[in-house]
Each structure stands twice: as structure tokens, then as C-alpha cells.
Amino acid sequence: xxxxxxxxxxxxxxxxxxxxxxxxxxxxxxxxxxxxxxxxxxxxxxxxxxxxxxxxxxxxxxxxxxxxxxxxxxxxxxxxxxxxxxxxxxxxxxxxxxxxxxxxxxxxxxxxxxxxxxxxxxxxxxxxxxxxxxxxxxxxxxxxxxxxxxxxxxxxxxxxxxxxxxx
Amino acid sequence: xxxxxxxxxxxxxxxxxxxxxxxxxxxxxxxxxxxxxxxxxxxxxxxxxxxxxxxxxxxxxxxxxxxxxxxxxxxxxxxxxxxxxxxxxxxxxxxxxxxxxxxxxxxxxxxxxxxxxxxxxxxxxxxxxxxxxxxxxxxxxxxxxxxxxxxxxxxxxxxxxxxxxxx
Numbered sequence: 001x002x003x004x005x006x007x008x009x010x011x012x013x014x015x016x017x018x019x020x021x022x023x024x025x026x027x028x029x030x031x032x033x034x035x036x037x038x039x040x041x042x043x044x045x046x047x048x049x050x051x052x053x054x055x056x057x058x059x060x061x062x063x064x065x066x067x068x069x070x071x072x073x074x075x076x077x078x079x080x081x082x083x084x085x086x087x088x089x090x091x092x093x094x095x096x097x098x099x100x101x102x103x104x105x106x107x108x109x110x111x112x113x114x115x116x117x118x119x120x121x122x123x124x125x126x127x128x129x130x131x132x133x134x135x136x137x138x139x140x141x142x143x144x145x146x147x148x149x150x151x152x153x154x155x156x157x158x159x160x161x162x163x164x165x166x167x
Numbered sequence: 168x169x170x171x172x173x174x175x176x177x178x179x180x181x182x183x184x185x186x187x188x189x190x191x192x193x194x195x196x197x198x199x200x201x202x203x204x205x206x207x208x209x210x211x212x213x214x215x216x217x218x219x220x221x222x223x224x225x226x227x228x229x230x231x232x233x234x235x236x237x238x239x240x241x242x243x244x245x246x247x248x249x250x251x252x253x254x255x256x257x258x259x260x261x262x263x264x265x266x267x268x269x270x271x272x273x274x275x276x277x278x279x280x281x282x283x284x285x286x287x288x289x290x291x292x293x294x295x296x297x298x299x300x301x302x303x304x305x306x307x308x309x310x311x312x313x314x315x316x317x318x319x320x321x322x323x324x325x326x327x328x329x330x331x332x333x334x
Contacts, residue, residue, distance in 0.1 A: 088254070089254050
């Protein structure tokens, strides 16, 4: 497994463990430690109107949140499964080109509460917002509540979290 | 274009105009005139936990509503683009096998209002509910608001709506 960078590591997770992401052409664009952006091309995700299929736009948004939590938990040394539990999506503008979905940790203390709950009781929930922008405006807005559950020895125990080199 | 049945016709629309539906293996299972069910296999849509990827579950749900409206508008002889505008999704149980998503027209008069608005002003909105069931319980629930806009002569004018043989 490539661990040259968190971006390459996460992209390999997507492509090997969620294979439809390969067909969708999803790439990991950038990870800052508090935010993640993913890219997808229009061509494999096009719809009957020549714009991006709403299901593909959603797929990249839900994975922006999932991927951000996956990387954060790796950094924290926590082996947990992350799942989307509930979400709301608003499509405001059609997306007629390749696109990028952006998700960042909330600044309301939600991440600290999520981590504390996960460490104390093995479970945590967190709400994340993600966006696809077009000319500075939100073309698609996503608000999702994710759940994480610590993996037990009887469950699927992962290999130790990788350590990313600095820079 | 195969017009042997509305199911085959819609499946061909999906696979030719929304190509990621081929990669997802989406099939049109049944259309009753007021409801539509779609099927998808687990294998191409699997996630890191060995269950169905939330983005794929969503894709089949959003297309169940879209496909139902597409067939109804063909029957009405209305050439319109249908788009998802806003939705809420709740994942209650993991889906660990092939699945079916089911959507039916609302019984609150919403479809009649949608048609009347579309015919009077060229635009209509309608809320549709779709479900993925597992052992009689809703594994995933979707509530989406769709918009339809009549195609104008300057837009992409479709071929005449096909007429489905009876039975």
C-alpha cells in the first residue's frame, strides 16, 4: 500500500475497497489535516442532460466526509469503521464539467466531542458539511451525520495505521 | 431503442444516457404504472465493510424516483427534463447483498398537482419517497423533491415518446 502521502493512501483505499470509485474516476486532490477535497471527471458520470449525474455528485460528497474521517482516525491511531447515517443534499446548479467536492471539520467542537465519545464508549457521531462549488457558489450542498464504531478483536482488525512522512 | 416493455426501455435509457449505471449493474425490475423497482448487485458496489457503498445505494434510490417520473411523463406525452432538487436519506441497516429500490407515486394528489403545474407553466415539482427494504424493514429511506421542466424547441428535443404495447 502506497503511503507516500495521505492523498495517495486514501485514493488507494477508495480504489481497492470501494471499486465503483475507480469507474467514477475519483481522485484525492488535497488533504490539509482539517479538510479534504476530491475530484471527479464529468465523462464517466454524465447524465441524460450532459451534466453530472446526481448520484455521482452525491457519491463524491459522501466520500469527502468519509475520507476526511478515515484520515483523521488513522492519525489518531483509532481503528474504526465509519458509516454515513443520515444526510440532506441540495442541488442548486447543474455541474457541466469535472468537479471537486470539499469537506472540512466543523469549527463548533464537534470533532473533539466525536473523538471523546469514540474513545470513551467505542462509538461516535459527527455532522460534516461538504460542498461542490461552481464560480464561488455552492452548486451542491451536503450535510451528513456519520457514525464511527471502534473495531473489536473479533471484527475485521486492520493493519496498523500508516505514518505519513511530513510534507 | 428497445420499446418491448417500459422496463427494457428505461433500462436502455439508464445504460445509454447515464453510463455509470452500467458499471453499477442497475437493472429495471418492475414498473406497474404507479411504482417502479430497480435492482443492483452488491459486487460492483461493495465498500470497505463488505456491504453496499452508501453512494451506490443512493444512486439506485434517486434513479427509482427519476425513472418513475420519466416513464410517467412519456405516458403523458410530455417531453421534459427531470432533475433531483433536494433530498434526505437515512441509512438504518447495512445492505450486505444485492438489493432492490422501490418508489411509488404519492397518494396525496401530489402527482396531479405536478402534472397540472407542468402543463400550465412548463415546470413542476414533486416529492417522492423511495425505500430499500431488508426483511420487511426499511434499510435505507429516501425522500426527494424532483423538478421537471418542459423541453423547448430550442432545447434538446427528444424523439416522440414510444408507445408501449399492452401487457
